[in-house]
């Protein structure tokens with residue numbers, strides 16, 4: 425497939441995927457409302473790939489915008505990153521999350537139907553497994569999400585699966601991401617959370633660059649080898665490559681689910697130690713109580729993506745740390761200059 429519409433393409437994972445697609449020769453049109461990203465990302469994408477993606481500033485909940493974007497781009501498929509992702513905020517403002525994520529996806533799919541575009545890759549999350557025991561396999565039943573963000577992803581998956589059952593021309597790839605970290609090796613694009621980061625890796629890098637005084641490690645009394653939680657961290661570049669490979673699976677109609685993770689986990693302590701060793705930067709840290717809703721161990725059974733897509737996330741943790749630090753140290757204020 426050559427012509428791809430990417431929603432949320434100026435965001436963290438979207439921007440890395442757009443680079444991958446442009447480098448593979450695809451024509452890319454981005455629709456993003458810039459609610460959690462910056463226009464300057466487009467220039468950075470162009471410096472890396474030598475090509476400028478088409479950009480439409482717009483909201484996925486605006487049916488007219490989405491139909492115009494699909495027609496203008498002549499897209500054969502859509503990769504759908506646009507969504508809100510802050511777990512804590514979703515607990516405080518559930519309606520905002522259901523409207524943006526669930527309603528936004530419904531409007532997008534209606535626009536796609538109207539334009540005859542029936543191939544979609546969706547950004548799902550390991551959070552849909554709830555509190556099942558790791559490793560997670562795609563054929564496990566979905567768990568009860570512990571927050572509205574997670575529930576919105578599970579609802580969207582159900583909607584997309586139902587649509588594939590109802591219309592056999594549809595094909596959907598639901599990609600369940602584990603914990604993406606790192607940045608493009610150029611140091612030009614990376615993760616730029618607004619305010620105090622919720623996630624571990626941006627928190628570590630902001631402590632290292634001197635913008636936050638110390639990291640709190642949430643819990644050291646879990647039933648894990650060193651007492652801290654274990655997660656499956658994968659390089660965002662590997663994740664971007666996973667999207668390019670998943671597009672091929674859309675040749676077969678129906679609903680396809682893939683875990684995108686490495687298949688191995690690291691503890692919070694290992695993450696902090698590896699970052700300090702690789703970058704030579706100190707990360708002052710203290711131990712704090714457990715964070716509500718955290719699971720002790722989360723990692724993927726990543727064998728289905730390897731078997732069916734020929735994809736695996738092989739970038740070593742050290743390189744994920746190096747790239748995170750190159751991005752953070754070169755852009756201490758992210759895209760804000």
Ligand code: NAD
Pocket residue numbers: 431432433434435436437438455456457458459460461482483484485504505506507508509524528547548549550601602603604
């Ligand atoms: P991000 O916030 O950096 O990117 C999302 C982009 O979508 C942003 O550029 C934002 O401006 C845009 N957007 C949001 N709502 C929109 C709307 N209504 N209309 C148009 N654009 C809109 O997030 P990310 O980390 O790149 O995540 C991308 C997707 O992957 C999200 O759907 C997220 O839920 C999912 N995901 C992320 C992670 C993670 O750890 N980063 C893990 C699992 C799943």
Ligand code: WQD
Pocket residue numbers: 509511548549550551574602603622623624625627639640641642643653654655692715718722
């Ligand atoms: C990782 C580990 C924390 C911050 C979340 C979402 C999930 C998905 C990815 C989108 C945990 C610990 C963290 C800190 C810490 N997003 N930690 N101090 O919780 O696996 O997943 O992001 O779909 O839905 O829930 O990732 O990076 O927040 O935390 O000790 O300041 O780091 O307790 O063990 P998580 P995370």
